[in-house]
Amino acid sequence: STQRTLVLLKPDTVRRGLVGEVIGRFEAKGLSLVAMELRTIDAAKADEHYAEHVERDFYPPLRAFVTSGPLVAMVLEGDEAIEVVRALNGATDGRKAAPGTIRGDLSLSNRENLVHGSDSPESAEREIKIWFPGL
Numbered sequence: 169s170t171q172r173t174l175v176l177l178k179p180d181t182v183r184r185g186l187v188g189e190v191i192g193r194f195e196a197k198g199l200s201l202v203a204m205e206l207r208t209i210d211a212a213k214a215d216e217h218y219a220e221h222v223e224r225d226f227y228p229p230l231r232a233f234v235t236s237g238p239l240v241a242m243v244l245e246g247d248e249a250i251e252v253v254r255a256l257n258g259a260t261d262g263r264k265a266a267p268g269t270i271r272g273d274l275s276l277s278n279r280e281n282l283v284h285g286s287d288s289p290e291s292a293e294r295e296i297k298i299w300f301p302g303l
């Protein structure tokens with residue numbers, strides 16, 4: 169059934185000039201853009217988005233990274249969009265992600281892995297509220 173999911177093109181995507189490449193993959197798959205904005209976030213916003221990770225060892229450098237420059241936040245819609253986006257993104261670690269996925273083709277990092285996609289319907293609802301409260 170139709171779902172909405174929150175996707176971030178993290179600052180590495182913007183810095184590397186891969187925004188068009190990555191959005192193109194989502195569009196080519198057939199997903200629809202519902203909302204999209206270029207935004208630079210502060211630490212509080214990062215902590216809100218990554219609430220479940222704030223106590224993890226990897227979080228401080230992740231927070232520094234996601235606040236390091238503009239990112240593109242968007243809501244994508246389509247049939248089974250949450251799972252479809254996660255499949256297109258590939259495994260978290262770009263070094264292990266399968267070729268053909270966004271991370272597998274374009275990232276060599278576990279942190280600077282280009283994209284974020286909501287991991288469940290509950291996460292999607294929470295994250296869409298955080299990023300696009302008007303939707």
Ligand code: CMP
Nearest residue numbers: 221226230260278279280281283284285
């Ligand atoms: P994301 O899908 O946005 O969810 C949490 C993010 O934390 C993940 O993508 C990576 O950017 C980052 N991350 C997860 N695990 C690690 C790790 N072990 N080391 C560094 N960064 C990580």
